[in-house]
Amino acid sequence: MSVLIENLARHVAGGKLVLDDVSLHVPDGAFVALVGPSGAGKTTLLRAIAGLDPASSGHVEIDGRAMEGLPPRERNVGFVFQNYALFRHLTVARNISFGLDVRPRTSRPSRAEIDAKVAELLALIQLPDLGDAYPQRLSGGQRQRVALARALATGPRLLLLDEPFGALDPMVRRAVRTWLRDLHDQLGLTTILVTHDQEEALDVADRLVVMQDGRIVQDADGETLDATPATPFVMEFLGETLRFPGVVSDGLFIPADAHVSPFSTNAAEGATEALIRPHEVTLRADAAGGAAKRVGRRGPLERLAVSLGERSVEIERPVEAPPSGPVALEIAQARLFQNGKPAVEGNHPWSDASAVLADVVPEPV
Amino acid sequence: MNALASSPSSDRRSPAEITLIAATYAIVGLMLVLPPVLVFTEALRSGLAAALASITDPDALSAIRLTLEMTAAAVIINTSFGVLAAWLLAKYRFPGRGVLVALIEIPISVSPVVAGLVWLLLFGTQGWWGEALNRIGVTIAFATPGILLATLFVTFPFVTRTLLPLMEQQGRDAEEAATLLGASFWRILWGVTLPEARWALLSGVLLTTARAMGEFGAVSVVSGHIPGLTETMPLHIETLYNGYQSVAAFSMAALLAIMAMATVGMRSLFEARMRREEPRKAETAGGGA
Amino acid sequence: MNLSTTLSPARGSAAPRAKGRRARDPLPGFRLALGATLLWLGLIVVLPLAALAVRPWQEGASAMLAALNDGRMFAALRVSFQSAVIAAILDLPLGLILAWALVRTRLPGRRVIDALIDLPFAIPTAVTGITLATLYSPQGWLGAPLSRLGISVAYSVTGIVAALMFVGLPFIVRSVEPVLRDLPPELEEAATLLGARPWQIVARVLTPVLLPALISGFGLAFARGIGEYGSVIFIAGNQPFRSEIAPLLVVVRLQEFDYAGATSIAFILLVASSACLAAVAMLRKRAARGLVAEGAA
Numbered sequence: 036m037s038v039l040i041e042n043l044a045r046h047v048a049g050g051k052l053v054l055d056d057v058s059l060h061v062p063d064g065a066f067v068a069l070v071g072p073s074g075a076g077k078t079t080l081l082r083a084i085a086g087l088d089p090a091s092s093g094h095v096e097i098d099g100r101a102m103e104g105l106p107p108r109e110r111n112v113g114f115v116f117q118n119y120a121l122f123r124h125l126t127v128a129r130n131i132s133f134g135l136d137v138r139p140r141t142s143r144p145s146r147a148e149i150d151a152k153v154a155e156l157l158a159l160i161q162l163p164d165l166g167d168a169y170p171q172r173l174s175g176g177q178r179q180r181v182a183l184a185r186a187l188a189t190g191p192r193l194l195l196l197d198e199p200f201g202a203l204d205p206m207v208r209r210a211v212r213t214w215l216r217d218l219h220d221q222l223g224l225t226t227i228l229v230t231h232d233q234e235e236a237l238d239v240a241d242r243l244v245v246m247q248d249g250r251i252v253q254d255a256d257g258e259t260l261d262a263t264p265a266t267p268f269v270m271e272f273l274g275e276t277l278r279f280p281g282v283v284s285d286g287l288f289i290p291a292d293a294h295v296s297p298f299s300t301n302a303a304e305g306a307t308e309a310l311i312r313p314h315e316v317t318l319r320a321d322a323a324g325g326a327a328k329r330v331g332r333r334g335p336l337e338r339l340a341v342s343l344g345e346r347s348v349e350i351e352r353p354v355e356a357p358p359s360g361p362v363a364l365e366i367a368q369a370r371l372f373q374n375g376k377p378a379v380e381g382n383h384p385w386s387d388a389s390a391v392l393a394d395v396v397p398e399p400v
Numbered sequence: 401m402n403a404l405a406s407s408p409s410s411d412r413r414s415p416a417e418i419t420l421i422a423a424t425y426a427i428v429g430l431m432l433v434l435p436p437v438l439v440f441t442e443a444l445r446s447g448l449a450a451a452l453a454s455i456t457d458p459d460a461l462s463a464i465r466l467t468l469e470m471t472a473a474a475v476i477i478n479t480s481f482g483v484l485a486a487w488l489l490a491k492y493r494f495p496g497r498g499v500l501v502a503l504i505e506i507p508i509s510v511s512p513v514v515a516g517l518v519w520l521l522l523f524g525t526q527g528w529w530g531e532a533l534n535r536i537g538v539t540i541a542f543a544t545p546g547i548l549l550a551t552l553f554v555t556f557p558f559v560t561r562t563l564l565p566l567m568e569q570q571g572r573d574a575e576e577a578a579t580l581l582g583a584s585f586w587r588i589l590w591g592v593t594l595p596e597a598r599w600a601l602l603s604g605v606l607l608t609t610a611r612a613m614g615e616f617g618a619v620s621v622v623s624g625h626i627p628g629l630t631e632t633m634p635l636h637i638e639t640l641y642n643g644y645q646s647v648a649a650f651s652m653a654a655l656l657a658i659m660a661m662a663t664v665g666m667r668s669l670f671e672a673r674m675r676r677e678e679p680r681k682a683e684t685a686g687g688g689a
Numbered sequence: 690m691n692l693s694t695t696l697s698p699a700r701g702s703a704a705p706r707a708k709g710r711r712a713r714d715p716l717p718g719f720r721l722a723l724g725a726t727l728l729w730l731g732l733i734v735v736l737p738l739a740a741l742a743v744r745p746w747q748e749g750a751s752a753m754l755a756a757l758n759d760g761r762m763f764a765a766l767r768v769s770f771q772s773a774v775i776a777a778i779l780d781l782p783l784g785l786i787l788a789w790a791l792v793r794t795r796l797p798g799r800r801v802i803d804a805l806i807d808l809p810f811a812i813p814t815a816v817t818g819i820t821l822a823t824l825y826s827p828q829g830w831l832g833a834p835l836s837r838l839g840i841s842v843a844y845s846v847t848g849i850v851a852a853l854m855f856v857g858l859p860f861i862v863r864s865v866e867p868v869l870r871d872l873p874p875e876l877e878e879a880a881t882l883l884g885a886r887p888w889q890i891v892a893r894v895l896t897p898v899l900l901p902a903l904i905s906g907f908g909l910a911f912a913r914g915i916g917e918y919g920s921v922i923f924i925a926g927n928q929p930f931r932s933e934i935a936p937l938l939v940v941v942r943l944q945e946f947d948y949a950g951a952t953s954i955a956f957i958l959l960v961a962s963s964a965c966l967a968a969v970a971m972l973r974k975r976a977a978r979g980l981v982a983e984g985a986a
Binding site (some may be wrong): 413416417420421423426427428430431432433434435436437439442481484485486488489491492494500504505506507508509510511512513514517518519520521522524525526527528542549552553556572575576579584585589608610613614615617620623633634635637638641646649650651653656657660661663664665668 | 729740795817
């Protein structure tokens with residue numbers, strides 16, 4: 036089931052735009068994650084697709100069918116709420132069969148068929164013996180799976196998940212995540228998931244839609260996002276980021292910090308910022324450089340705090356012998372931004388994922 | 401140690417605490433225990449047989465029947481509409497909502513006689529429509545329809561008021577989940593919202609029942625006091641008392657008090673039950689995080 | 690049936706793209722519930738109250754003025770307001786003692802007493818009326834000893850106050866009790882450690898904290914008191930100008946077919962009790978805000 040969203044906007048009381056001209060296409064069979072900080076409009080967009088939050092303007096299409104004026108109950112989308120919204124006066128089995136039980140008599144499956152469907156779904160969510168339990172008795176992970184089974188019972192091809200892992204403890208999270216991905220592939224679903232946890236999104240989804248302040252900032256797979264983030268925000272949202280302010284002059288990026296080597300670039304002249312991941316640097320012994328000391332270690336990686344005069348930054352590298360003296364930083368690869376926009380051709384958010392990092396050629400000293 | 405509050409570590413009550421407890425017993429005894437004791441003493445003054453005889457007298461029986469009928473009708477009507485109003489006010493935000501909430505609360509602050517008077521202004525002989533309706537053979541004032549209207553007015557807010565806080569607290573998630581699964585409005589109301597609010601609903605219904613049975617002032621104004629026809633139990637009590645039939649009056653009063661207190665007692669039980677069942681939100685989100 | 694299905698899917702897909710379309714709530718039932726609520730509210734509450742508001746003016750301003758220029762009415766209103774104020778004031782210390790005993794002492798029989806406090810809410814007013822009249826009559830269980838002391842309660846303003854005290858007591862207790870329960874005992878202990886005497890604790894520490902609850906309970910008891918009818922009329926004696934309460938005068942005027950007179954008294958009663966309850970609601974809101982701010986600080 037494909038989803039097409041065109042120029043969707045939603046105002047709330049007070050005129051605030053919670054969705055600002057959002058366009059998005061999710062092809063059949065895709066697993067897409069909407070990510071962004073809280074208040075970015077992810078949940079609102081998800082609810083707009085389900086018909087729970089009506090849009091002020093714009094267009095939503097599911098499988099080529101316009102959704103305007105179609106109430107949620109006729110859209111046949113599976114929706115899993117952040118807090119699961121299980122009916123606590125109904126057993127697990129009756130929760131799962133609810134969507135079938137409420138059908139008019141003419142289109143309702145027989146009791147036996149419904150029971151068979153419930154048994155099948157209970158087996159699918161690996162809770163075959165809990166049909167008669169009430170939701171209160173279940174753990175968070177179990178409730179989550181029941182909510183999912185309930186959403187799947189009516190056979191929707193589109194599954195919408197609002198922070199489905201939010202209330203789970205970290206141990207359960209990873210297992211549920213893998214299971215969910217398998218389920219998606221096995222049932223041939225189209226899945227849209229909302230999360231504020233970028234790692235979770237990178238793990239489970241094919242594609243990430245990064246949102247900020249009601250807008251889609253970038254829509255790409257994880258690799259592209261990392262290689263060519265559309266804005267510094269995307270870069271920072273996806274992981275730890277070191278920012279180096281500086282200027283581009285005569286084909287050289289000249290950092291403002293002390294003890295950081297300049298490098299060549301084809302970016303336009305002017306104030307520029309280089310953003311890197313903590314591991315995208317090398318250290319070079321430099322008598323005039325700054326002090327470096329190990330501040331932590333995890334597995335084969337160590338973290339070093341490097342003094343850059345005014346400030347210090349923490350970098351990451353494979354564990355090796357500590358530097359014997361002062362060092363300078365050499366940036367291995369960087370994403371350059373000018374006025375918050377990518378500074379280098381080919382470093383554009385909407386370009387193909389084949390775009391590569393702005394290669395950095397260290398200037399011979 | 402504190403003179404005003406008992407300290408959990410000490411087994412002995414301080415003089416201040418003993419004084420306070422004594423004062424409490426005195427107040428409760430004089431103000432709250434004596435009246436019900438007196439009701440039953442007066443009712444049984446001439447023995448149980450006389451008391452029973454006075455409440456099985458034809459006029460008494462007719463008063464009991466009228467009270468039960470009026471109560472049942474008022475409870476059914478006000479519960480049906482009260483549930484819809486609570487749904488509206490709890491699940492939606494719309495302009496004018498605050499006005500509706502305020503209007504629903506009004507009958508609580510209205511004096512019972514005013515609650516009766518307003519119906520005479522509409523349907524009394526000098527009322528706006530009383531005479532016109534009379535001509536086509538419809539009598540509302542000084543007849544049972546008037547009694548029902550007065551009872552409806554007096555018991556108007558209770559169901560909505562008890563349901564509203566709980567239904568607001570429940571939020572809309574379960575209802576949204578149900579509508580996404582294809583449930584219709586009635587199905588959501590009956591199958592999702594009300595089962596989860598059942599104790600509050602029951603409590604509101606019982607409060608409505610207790611007030612409807614015991615209403616005196618409003619009903620007195622519109623009833624016309626025709627024994628055997630338009631006298632409810634409270635009105636019959638008044639008639640008997642003013643006719644110096646003390647035993648009969650107190651027998652009827654004892655019966656009415658038992659009915660009302662049983663209703664209210666049941667309500668306290670259900671409310672305790674309601675408090676034990678945590679609200680929906682706390683529970684479903686309770687997984688952690 | 691369901692109102693939100695009025696737009697069929699076919700028409701929905703043919704409809705022009707949403708532009709300036711009024712967003713409808715996705716939860717079905719809004720129009721049905723709104724319609725039912727407006728109908729019910731309109732018929733049972735708004736229509737009769739509109740009659741109450743309009744009726745006094747119907748016979749012209751002069752009739753209204755004539756109705757207002759009535760000494761018996763003012764006397765009745767004075768009796769009602771005075772008795773309600775006195776009863777509510779007398780209930781304050783009694784209610785405070787009961788609330789205190791319930792919250793802060795190991796009271797033997799706590800649950801029974803807790804239930805008894807709601808008794809005046811539960812007992813029908815007519816039952817209360819004849820019971821109190823008998824209890825305080827010169828031969829009654831309380832009336833006889835009091836009359837030997839020279840105090841006559843029944844058939845006077847004192848009787849009215851006694852009845853209103855009974856009716857109003859639970860309002861005070863139930864207003865103060867939750868506030869007292871949320872009040873940490875450490876507050877009193879801290880004051881004691883700082884050298885305060887019990888009466889100083891009451892005056893300087895507790896009264897300021899409990900004041901909103903006391904005022905709120907007072908307001909509720911007073912609002913109930915000025916409109917109270919059934920529990921009062923049997924004990925009041927109902928002498929015009931002396932022990933006749935305003936609600937009774939409404940009934941008397943109705944029996945005289947003086948609708949203008951009855952309506953003007955009713956109108957004053959309604960405005961007074963509504964204003965009183967609105968003030969209580971405002972006070973509660975403010976107190977709640979104050980508490981929130983305190984908790985956040």
